[in-house]
Amino acid sequence: MASVTRQLSRRSVFEALLHRSPISRAELAKVTGLSKQTTSEVIDAFDQQGLVRPIGRTSGNVGRTAVLYELSPEGGHVLGIDLGARMTVALADIAGRVLAEADEPTDSRGGTWVLDQIARLAGRLARDNHTHPSRIHSIVLATPGVANPKSGAIEMAPNISGLGNLNVVGLLGEKLGSPVTVENDINLALLGEIWHGCAQSFANVAFLALGTGVGLGLYVNGHLVRGENGAAGEIGYLPIGGDPLQAESRLQGCLEYQVGAAGIVRRYREAGGSDINSVRQVFERAQAGDAIAAGVVEETARLTGLAAATVIATIDPQLIVLGGSVGARPDFADKVARVLLRLAPRPVEIRTSMLGKRAGVVGALSVALRRLHDELFGVAELAATLPLPPPPARASSALP
Amino acid sequence: MTFESTHCFAADLGGTKLAAAIADARGQIVAELTEPTDRRGGPHVAEQIAACADKLARGAGIDPARVRHAMVGVPGAIDPLSGRVSLTPNIAGLQDLDVLGYLRDRFGPDVSIENDVNLAMLGEQALGCAGGCRNAAFLALGTGAGLGLLIDGRLFRGARGSAGEIADLPIGRDPAALTPSVPGSFELEVGSLAIVDRYRRQGGTADVTVRDIFRLLEEGDAVAATVLDTTARWVALAVATLQSLLDLELIVFGGSIGVHPELYERVRRALPAFFSRPVITARSQLGDRAGLIGAVCAAAQSLCQQQTPAQCAAAPGTHPAACDGAAECRPGD
Numbered sequence: 259m260a261s262v263t264r265q266l267s268r269r270s271v272f273e274a275l276l277h278r279s280p281i282s283r284a285e286l287a288k289v290t291g292l293s294k295q296t297t298s299e300v301i302d303a304f305d306q307q308g309l310v311r312p313i314g315r316t317s318g319n320v321g322r323t324a325v326l327y328e329l330s331p332e333g334g335h336v337l338g339i340d341l342g343a344r345m346t347v348a349l350a351d352i353a354g355r356v357l358a359e360a361d362e363p364t365d366s367r368g369g370t371w372v373l374d375q376i377a378r379l380a381g382r383l384a385r386d387n388h389t390h391p392s393r394i395h396s397i398v399l400a401t402p403g404v405a406n407p408k409s410g411a412i413e414m415a416p417n418i419s420g421l422g423n424l425n426v427v428g429l430l431g432e433k434l435g436s437p438v439t440v441e442n443d444i445n446l447a448l449l450g451e452i453w454h455g456c457a458q459s460f461a462n463v464a465f466l467a468l469g470t471g472v473g474l475g476l477y478v479n480g481h482l483v484r485g486e487n488g489a490a491g492e493i494g495y496l497p498i499g500g501d502p503l504q505a506e507s508r509l510q511g512c513l514e515y516q517v518g519a520a521g522i523v524r525r526y527r528e529a530g531g532s533d534i535n536s537v538r539q540v541f542e543r544a545q546a547g548d549a550i551a552a553g554v555v556e557e558t559a560r561l562t563g564l565a566a567a568t569v570i571a572t573i574d575p576q577l578i579v580l581g582g583s584v585g586a587r588p589d590f591a592d593k594v595a596r597v598l599l600r601l602a603p604r605p606v607e608i609r610t611s612m613l614g615k616r617a618g619v620v621g622a623l624s625v626a627l628r629r630l631h632d633e634l635f636g637v638a639e640l641a642a643t644l645p646l647p648p649p650p651a652r653a654s655s656a657l658p
Numbered sequence: 659m660t661f662e663s664t665h666c667f668a669a670d671l672g673g674t675k676l677a678a679a680i681a682d683a684r685g686q687i688v689a690e691l692t693e694p695t696d697r698r699g700g701p702h703v704a705e706q707i708a709a710c711a712d713k714l715a716r717g718a719g720i721d722p723a724r725v726r727h728a729m730v731g732v733p734g735a736i737d738p739l740s741g742r743v744s745l746t747p748n749i750a751g752l753q754d755l756d757v758l759g760y761l762r763d764r765f766g767p768d769v770s771i772e773n774d775v776n777l778a779m780l781g782e783q784a785l786g787c788a789g790g791c792r793n794a795a796f797l798a799l800g801t802g803a804g805l806g807l808l809i810d811g812r813l814f815r816g817a818r819g820s821a822g823e824i825a826d827l828p829i830g831r832d833p834a835a836l837t838p839s840v841p842g843s844f845e846l847e848v849g850s851l852a853i854v855d856r857y858r859r860q861g862g863t864a865d866v867t868v869r870d871i872f873r874l875l876e877e878g879d880a881v882a883a884t885v886l887d888t889t890a891r892w893v894a895l896a897v898a899t900l901q902s903l904l905d906l907e908l909i910v911f912g913g914s915i916g917v918h919p920e921l922y923e924r925v926r927r928a929l930p931a932f933f934s935r936p937v938i939t940a941r942s943q944l945g946d947r948a949g950l951i952g953a954v955c956a957a958a959q960s961l962c963q964q965q966t967p968a969q970c971a972a973a974p975g976t977h978p979a980a981c982d983g984a985a986e987c988r989p990g991d
Contacts, residue, residue, distance in 0.1 A: 462817040474903065483809060485905020486793050487935075493902050495933065497829070497895045502932050564828045568899050571826040571844075572805070574816025603826055603842070604818065 262637065267292055269635040269644070271300045272309075272329075276353060276631075276647045279328035280313050286327075301327060309333040309352070329353040335393050336630050337380055337434070338622030340400040340443060341372070341418060343470070346619040347379040349387060349394070354627050354647040358383045359619070369420025370429070377433040396630040397438045398446070398622040399430065402471070404488040405440035412440065414492070441625060443618045444491065444581075445482050447611070448475035450621030451579050454649040456612040464575040465611075466566060468558075469582035470519045472511075474565075476573060494518070496568065499561045517561050519584065526554045541587055559590060563597030570602045581611035665720055666727040666961045667711045667765070668953035670774055671695065671703065673733060673749055673801055677950045678710040680718060680725060685958035689718040690950075700751025701760065708764040727964070728765045729957035731774035731949045732757060733804070735820035741771065744820075768960065774798075774949045775822060775912075776813050778942070779806030781952030782910050786943035794908040795822075795900060796948070799893065799916030803845045805900070825849075829895050847892040850915065857885045868915060875920055890924030897925065898933040912942035 270290040274281060278289060287297040304310040311330040315323040331351040340346040341364065348359040360379050365371040376399075384391045401421070403414035410427035412418075431438045448465035451457040457465075457477075465475035474491035476483040483490045494511030495502075502512045515521050519537045526540045531550040534540060543551035562585070566578055580591045591610040598605040613620050624646055631644045665688070669678040672695060679690040691714060696702040707730060715722040734743040734752065741758035761769045779796035782788040788796075788808070796806035805822035807814040815821055830843035846852055850868045857871055858864055862881040866874070875882040893916075897909060911922050922941050929937055942948050 476903070478809060478814060479812075481810060483904065486907040487905055489935070490903065490905040492905070495898070496902050497898055497932060502895070502898070508934070567826070567828045569903065571824050571828075572807075572821065572900065572903055573814075574818055574821040574823070576817040601828055604820060606817075 265635070265637045267296050268300055268303075269637055271297060271304070272631075272635050273644055275304075275310065275327065275329050276644070279353070280326035281328075282316055282324035282326055284324055307333070331355065331357065332389075332393070334395045334630055334634070335384070335389055336623060336626035337383075337394050337397045337436075338400070338619045338624075338626055339376055339380075339397070340446070340618035340622060341376070342402065342443065342618075344615075345372070345376065345379070346616065347376065347383060348619045348623055349380075349383040349389075350623045350627065352627075352630060354623070356623065357387045359616075364418065367420075368418060369424055372418065372421070373424075373426065373430050373433060376430060380434055392435055394434065394436055395633070396626040397430075397434055397436050398626040398629075399426070399438055399440045400443040400446040400618040400622045401426075401440060402443055402473075404442055410440075414489075439625065439629070441622070442473075442475070442484075442488070442491075444473040444475040445484070446619075446621030446625065447581055447613075447617035448477055448579070448621065449482070449624050450613050450617040450619070451581070451611060452477065452621075453624040453646055454613060454620050455579075455617060456609045457577055457579055458649070460577050462574070462576045463579060464566075464569045464573060464577070465579045465581055466562065466569070466585060467582035468517060468562060468580070468585035472514050472517055472565070472582075474569065476569075476575075478573065478575075493565060496565055498564045498568070513561065513565060517558050517565075517584075522554060522558055522584070525557065526551060529554060537584055541584075555590075556593065558584070559593035560597050562590075563594045563601055566594060566598055566608070567601045570598075570604065570606055574604075575606055578606055578608050579611055580608060581614075581617055583615075586611045586614050663724055664961060665715070665725045666729070666954070666957035667714070667725045668729050668731075668950060668957045669707050669710060670731040670777065670949035670953055671707065671733065671749070672774070672949075676703075676706060676710065677947070678707070678714060679950055679954055680711070680714045680720065681954045681958055683958065683961055685954055687954060688720070689714040695749065698751075699749050700755050703749060703752065704755060704757055704760040707761065711765070726766070727768040727957045727961040728761065728770070729777070729953040729960065730757070730761060730769070730771045731777040731953050732771050733774050733802075735818070735823055736771055736773060736815075738815065738817075738819045743771070768964070770956070770960065772813075772953070772956065773804070773806065773815070773819070773822070775804040775806040776815065777806070777950075777952030777956065778912055778944075778948035779808055779910070779952065780813065780955055781944050781948040781950070782912075782942060783808060784955040785951055786910070786948060787940045788908055788910055791908050793904065793906050794910065795904070795906050796910045796912055796942070797824075797893075797897070797900075797916055798913035799848060799911070799921070800913035801850050803848055803896075804913075807904075809904070824896060827896055827899065829892060829899060844892070844896060848889055848896075848915075853885060853889055853915070856888060857881060860884060872918055872920055886921055886924055887928075890921055891928050893921070893925045894928035894932050897929060897937060897939070901933055901935070901937050907938060909937065909939045910942050911939060912945070912948055914946065917942050917945060 274289045287294045310327045312325045313328050314326050333352040338348045345364045346361045349357045365375045401412050410425035412421040444467045457463045463477045467473045474493045494514030496513040498513045499516035500512050506515045522537045529550045540551050544555040591608045595608045676695050677692045679687045681687045696706045758771050775798045788794045792811040794808045798804045803825050805824045825845035827844035830847040853868050860881050871882045
């Protein structure tokens with residue numbers, strides 16, 4: 259068999275297994291259009307590589323039953339990491355099944371301490387799932403800011419100390435024994451929503467994240483928009499919500515100074531509210547009828563609506579997803595949508611992030627999985643990547 | 659019919675004038691004209707476009723039947739599914755007209771319509787100052803405000819064809835004011851009517867055009883200077899917004915107002931106060947022909963794509979090669 263032909267056969271059998279397991283050899287041949295003999299050769303090869311396993315037999319049909327196959331969890335693993343004030347690490351198998359997830363506060367000492375913590379969590383997840391870290395073939399790390407492609411350091415991420423002058427990509431790769439890709443956490447949260455969340459099957463989506471800071475992820479025509487220097491979506495400096503020339507705006511960003519977590523708390527205090535130290539309290543008080551808090555929340559929604567209106571006028575997305583600890587709060591999306599009705603002549607649908615805190619790590623897994631699939635089954639002659647498997651029927655309950 | 663003898667038609671429809679050209683299969687313009695847009699709007703304008711094609715073909719001694727591909731730039735958003743044009747306040751009756759259907763009746767199936775500013779972006783990429791750019795914008799400031807976007811090397815039109823409809827940017831009045839901005843607020847600050855109005859309100863002569871204001875500026879008119887300073891400040895805010903969202907490698911200033919050095923330089927001076935990272939800008943190199951040239955490039959490319967690869971290869975200079983030889987301009991200088 260010519261080598262490209264063989265690659266293509268392996269790829270289409272793998273794709274069928276990814277999307278239609280459990281499946282018999284006969285059914286695989288039918289779905290892929292390959293001959294029964296070729297299908298069997300590929301399945302036998304996959305079996306020897308540990309990529310597939312039999313999981314029962316067909317039933318109910320007249321005649322002999324056939325063995326059903328699915329992708330084996332031993333076929334390879336991927337790791338997704340979301341690094342913020344807390345870190346989430348998730349392990350998935352080659353079929354995209356999330357096997358385990360762990361979550362703990364990020365080591366405040368920063369720098370190499372954080373990298374050690376990631377390695378420890380990853381090792382624990384691997385051991386608990388009876389796999390060896392060497393079976394983890396693809397790792398994606400979600401962080402605030404952007405990774406410098408030359409130094410491997412993570413820049414523009416002021417909330418995690420000591421990563422700006424460390425070769426995070428190189429060091430973490432050494433510790434984990436596999437190449438590591440770093441991607442902006444908001445971009446990955448957006449990809450998470452597209453794979454498993456509220457933006458499935460959308461081709462033009464904006465993800466507006468409000469939490470400690472503010473940020474935007476853009477997905478247009480099926481691709482992330484990163485910008486010329488990786489700084490697309492750094493919307494903290496949008497001239498919204500205040501005088502862009504005043505000192506605080508220039509230092510912290512005009513929009514972020516108002517709608518970042520600290521900005522919301524500050525505005526509540528400035529309006530005469532007292533005794534609080536977190537955004538959550540502002541929202542809880544607004545819910546409980548505190549008029550000052552309600553006003554601050556309304557103003558936050560108005561400014562978020564203005565930011566969304568700039569996105570609509572410029573990018574014209576099909577959908578805007580609100581995420582982050584503040585953005586994903588219940589009712590907030592409705593408030594923003596109401597503001598948009600007044601602001602934008604062509605309002606678009608606003609949805610609340612479905613994956614919440616997990617969006618980043620799910621997005622990291624999706625990229626890691628795609629990379630593993632391309633490594634194993636990429637065909638140089640085909641530009642397109644393999645489509646990711648659909649989300650499990652009950653995505654969240656499948657998790658520990 | 660040979661590929662060599664096939665021609666394409668390009669037009670750029672504006673609120674006040676219509677520019678049109680016929681080009682050969684290599685993208686070389688063989689005849690070009692400009693005339694005032696038919697004020698009656700709607701079907702009259704569509705008819706005018708078709709008449710231009712006939713006029714140009716006859717004038718150049720070309721059989722109109724050999725004009726096979728047409729690209730028409732229109733000042734509005736084009737629905738990607740229906741082909742309907744919307745947001746065209748400057749031309750009456752275009753909104754309700756199936757422009758594309760009408761033109762296809764006249765020219766056959768190989769007709770496309772495209773937003774005029776998108777075509778200007780393509781023109782600058784092909785022959786102007788955005789050669790080799792993958793992430794760039796054409797910021798058109800004139801009667802209204804519009805934006806053509808290039809993302810990852812390709813035009814970006816948005817989910818409903820209204821990407822870049824920046825007239826609606828919520829930039830204007832007082833961004834800190836509690837009352838919400840209204841739709842169209844950016845255009846209400848920087849459109850030609852807004853500039854004239856600002857000049858009047860600040861005590862200038864009542865009956866002026868933007869062109870007059872630029873002339874008065876040269877004559878030392880202080881009100882004109884203030885008016886342009888204010889306008890430039892709003893434009894700089896919009897540029898800061900675009901750059902925050904998209905991190906572009908180049909923003910090309912075009913349109914009769916955007917391309918004017920007095921406005922352009924004021925925006926450049928205002929920008930660092932609003933945006934801390936460097937922004938690379940340039941004035942449109944093709945000026946008011948940017949849209950037409952973009953349309954010619956697109957039409958010639960569409961013509962070329964319909965030929966066999968051998969024919970395409972046998973036509974040296976066909977797009978994009980037809981579009982090289984551009985003098986490079988150094989953005990930001």
